[in-house]
Amino acid sequence: MGVTKTEIFTEQQNRLAVLLKAIAHPARIAILQEIINSNACICGDLVSxxxxxxxxxxxxxxxxxxxxxxxxxxxxxxxxxxxxxxxxETLKNELDGFFKSYKGPTTCC
Amino acid sequence: MGVTKTEIFTEQQNRLAVLLKAIAHPARIAILQEIINSNACICGDLVSxxxxxxxxxxxxxxxxxxxxxxxxxxxxxxxxxxxxxxxxETLKNELDGFFKSYKGPTTCC
DNA sequence: CATTTATATCGCAATATTACGATTATTTTT
DNA sequence: AAAAATAATCGTAATATTGCGATATAAATG
Structure with missing residues (x-):
């Protein structure tokens, strides 16, 4: 056990999970922000x-x-x-769709 | 080691990482989609x-x-x-900001 | 009140992730 | 060509995640 059962989920669900998992670490968020903010691409400056x-x-x-x-x-x-x-762009759009699919609170909870 | 060094990152980076990690699994994506789509809140129907x-x-x-x-x-x-x-809503906005901070390709790569 | 139904929690096994020192490979610099 | 700089990879230790059977808990039903 201990293995994610990818076979029981849809392609879309698995793909989104993989991309989100790649971002879901503070170091990788920091790296992405650094890459974005230094409008020149940085290399091993990240280490320092x-x-x-x-x-x-x-x-x-x-x-x-x-x-x-x-x-x-x-x-x-x-x-x-x-x-x-x-x-x-793809991930941005996919996430956007995911978050927009929620149309606000319902009556039940 | 093997422990994420949360102390060297910003509050915002850590918070975003925690939220994304929570979503970054196909089963949890599926659960969220089910909760959203069944406009009545579902309970243990998820198991079936x-x-x-x-x-x-x-x-x-x-x-x-x-x-x-x-x-x-x-x-x-x-x-x-x-x-x-x-x-x-908070996560949606935070992610939106994160993805929008990238202003398209630069000249270098 | 015993039984069923619906969830949560415990404990465990399998696997994945995180971090880093040491090493390797490649390119600059001297 | 030797030395320095840059980055990738290997190996390993520590820890986290995933999944589930078994068990516990709590409410609904008979």
């Missing part, structure tokens, strides 16, 4: 900005990249990470 | 709707409740769960 080891940051970046939320391009010895505009 | 054991559903409901996303009111022998309108 956030207080985490280089291996840890690299691992978080990998997860964000696996989820498709960011993309990295090699720039000499360092790597330049930035938001993947398409998946960012 | 989704293919998970009663103990598992109850645990997922607890997590959603702990995160403040849903609230349960006792209704006789059963419990009626529905969305917490305030936290739902």
């Amino acid at each position: 900005e956030l207080g985490l080891a280089q291996a840890t940051i690299s691992q978080h970046l990998k997860e964000l990249k696996n989820a498709g939320l960011i993309q990295g391009t090699i720039e000499g010895a360092s790597v330049c990470y930035c938001i993947n505009p398409d998946s960012w | 709707e989704l293919g998970l054991a009663q103990a598992t559903i109850s645990q997922h409901l607890k997590e959603l409740k702990n995160a403040g996303l849903i609230q349960g009111t006792i209704e006789g022998a059963s419990v009626c769960y529905c969305i917490n309108p305030d936290s739902w």
Whole structure:
């Protein structure tokens, strides 16, 4: 046991869960914010900005990249990470739909 | 180690991460969708709707409740769960702000 | 009041996540 | 080419999550 039963849920539910899980960590939220705010793409500056080891940051970046939320391009010895505009837009819209599907409180509770 | 270093992140980052983590599971997404779609609040119908054991559903409901996303009111022998309108709205806005802070692709990657 | 119904909680096994030191690979710099 | 800088990967320890059977709790029903 201990494994998420993905087979009993819809494609959409699983996909949304994977993307949200990728964001659902303070370090990865911080990384995304850094990438967004420094309008130039930052690389290993994250290691000095956030207080985490280089291996840890690299691992978080990998997860964000696996989820498709960011993309990295090699720039000499360092790597330049930035938001993947398409998946960012897709997730934004999907989440928007999800949150808007709730039409306010009902009478029961 | 293996413990998230919450102390090095901002309140906002930690709060958002906790809320997103609560949603970031297909079963909990399915539960939220069920609660939203059945405009009457459902109770243990979730157990028959989704293919998970009663103990598992109850645990997922607890997590959603702990995160403040849903609230349960006792209704006789059963419990009626529905969305917490305030936290739902708050999270929606916070996420909206987060996603909107990205102003499209830059020149670098 | 015994029985059924509806949920919650406990305890456990399987697995996933988080963090980091050490190492490796690659590119700059000297 | 050696040294330094940058980032990825490996291995590992600590902890968290997921799922469920078994059990507990509480209300409804007979």
